[in-house]
Amino acid sequence: MATTFSLPPLPYAYDALEPVICKQIMEIHHQKHHQTYITNLNAALSAQSTALAANNIPQLINLQQKIKFNGGGHINHSLFWKNLAPHASPETNIDQAAPVLKAAIEAQYGSVEKFKEAFGATLLGLQGSGWGWLVANGPGGKLEIVSTKDQDPVTDKVPVFGVDMWEHAYYLQYFNNKASYVEGIWKVLNWRTAEDRFKNGVEGSALLKL
Amino acid sequence: MAASLIRTSARTALRAGASATPKAAGVAGLTFARGKATLPDLAYDYGALEPSISGKIMELHHKNHHQTYVNSYNTAIEQLQEAVAKEDITTQINLKPLINFHGGGHINHTLFWENLAPKSQGGGEPPSGALAKAIDESFGSLGEFQSKMNAALAGIQGSGWAWLVKDKQTGNIGIKTYANQDPVVGQFQPLLGIDAWEHAYYLQYQNRKAEYFSAIWDVINWKAVEKRFS
Ligand SMILES: [Fe+2]
Ligand SMILES: [Fe+2]
Ligand SMILES: [Fe+2]
Numbered sequence: 001m002a003t004t005f006s007l008p009p010l011p012y013a014y015d016a017l018e019p020v021i022c023k024q025i026m027e028i029h030h031q032k033h034h035q036t037y038i039t040n041l042n043a044a045l046s047a048q049s050t051a052l053a054a055n056n057i058p059q060l061i062n063l064q065q066k067i068k069f070n071g072g073g074h075i076n077h078s079l080f081w082k083n084l085a086p087h088a089s090p091e092t093n094i095d096q097a098a099p100v101l102k103a104a105i106e107a108q109y110g111s112v113e114k115f116k117e118a119f120g121a122t123l124l125g126l127q128g129s130g131w132g133w134l135v136a137n138g139p140g141g142k143l144e145i146v147s148t149k150d151q152d153p154v155t156d157k158v159p160v161f162g163v164d165m166w167e168h169a170y171y172l173q174y175f176n177n178k179a180s181y182v183e184g185i186w187k188v189l190n191w192r193t194a195e196d197r198f199k200n201g202v203e204g205s206a207l208l209k210l
Numbered sequence: 211m212a213a214s215l216i217r218t219s220a221r222t223a224l225r226a227g228a229s230a231t232p233k234a235a236g237v238a239g240l241t242f243a244r245g246k247a248t249l250p251d252l253a254y255d256y257g258a259l260e261p262s263i264s265g266k267i268m269e270l271h272h273k274n275h276h277q278t279y280v281n282s283y284n285t286a287i288e289q290l291q292e293a294v295a296k297e298d299i300t301t302q303i304n305l306k307p308l309i310n311f312h313g314g315g316h317i318n319h320t321l322f323w324e325n326l327a328p329k330s331q332g333g334g335e336p337p338s339g340a341l342a343k344a345i346d347e348s349f350g351s352l353g354e355f356q357s358k359m360n361a362a363l364a365g366i367q368g369s370g371w372a373w374l375v376k377d378k379q380t381g382n383i384g385i386k387t388y389a390n391q392d393p394v395v396g397q398f399q400p401l402l403g404i405d406a407w408e409h410a411y412y413l414q415y416q417n418r419k420a421e422y423f424s425a426i427w428d429v430i431n432w433k434a435v436e437k438r439f440s
Binding site (some may be wrong): 028033065070094130148151166171175176 | 275
């Protein structure tokens with residue numbers, strides 16, 4: 001009954017985001033952190049199957065938070081890897097890669113710069129671990145900047161792109177200087193993926209379907 | 211670590227010159243100058259907790275992370291004072307999460323530095339007296355308490371702290387976890403806190419946080435915990 005999830009491969013090499021995100025961070029983040037969310041999600045789903053078969057309702061309720069946290073961790077990181085692209089690749093050029101999204105951003109925020117400022121402020125305002133997201137109210141819909149705590153995923157809107165603000169995402173390179181990480185992220189943002197999600201919703205990849 | 215030791219001494223000397231500085235009630239180590247929160251000195255060198263916690267982690271954690279909580283707390287309090295003066299209730303309420311977060315960060319780290327000590331200064335030496343008895347009665351043994359505390363730390367989903375607390379109503383001790391920088395206030399009194407934010411261990415342990423949780427017991431200052439308990 002329970003599906004088993006496995007680690008999706010990175011769509012680029014571990015060192016492809018240098019110098020913005022170093023190879024060591026990418027390796028540990030993908031191979032260890034993301035893998036741990038998947039391992040714990042699979043364990044929780046398997047326990048859920050057993051509890052369901054046994055009609056054990058307290059246990060089913062007890063497992064909800066584990067599924068939310070680890071399922072969220074799996075979803076968020078799967079989305080995040082595809083939100084990033086090699087440094088100076090064509091995907092990181094908003095003009096070429098995301099004309100429709102760019103126009104929508106300009107219409108709502110005045111300019112791309114103003115949008116980046118607002119997005120950066122949301123990222124830096126997070127108190128503890130969490131994510132910042134640009135979401136759309138349905139494909140092509142109204143844009144909004146939101147943050148989610150810990151590994152809470154975006155479930156009711158289209159996550160156009162998200163930025164991981166857990167310390168593990170930047171600490172080995174930026175230490176407490178998270179503002180530099182936030183500034184750098186725009187240089188490796190995959191605007192092509194963002195454009196595609198904005199126009200069509202999140203890719204119907206089986207790995208994100210629970 | 212000689213350079214950082216000198217800096218610490220210099221700060222201590224400066225502080226001694228301003229001995230009229232009022233002390234905050236409650237947490238013994240919380241210091242204020244001219245009504246502002248200030249970064250407390252460590253009672254040991256940044257490298258003194260090695261190999262449990264590296265000198266680099268201690269230096270960044272104290273000089274950068276804790277200092278940022280102090281600065282941001284002071285900024286929020288200034289804004290609060292302005293809002294109070296203007297009778298601006300909306301702004302006062304808006305500032306509450308910032309005061310909780312940065313004030314909590316200041317309180318938590320101040321308590322944390324105090325409940326750590328190098329091995330040469332008694333770090334890791336088991337508790338004695340009434341606290342030892344309370345731990346045995348509540349958890350069975352010190353070892354069992356440590357496993358339960360480590361399990362609580364490992365179970366934190368995101369950033370946060372685990373504390374050994376004393377229930378002010380019953381006098382009982384127990385383990386509680388707190389999200390982000392939520393401080394131990396109200397019904398419970400903080401006795402021993404362990405920082406489970408990634409910045410507390412990442413440079414040395416990366417994702418292997420269980421190794422950090424097990425190594426930290428070698429530098430726990432149980433004497434400081436006993437003082438808080440009594
Ligand atoms: Fe590196
Ligand atoms: Fe992450
Ligand atoms: Fe900390």
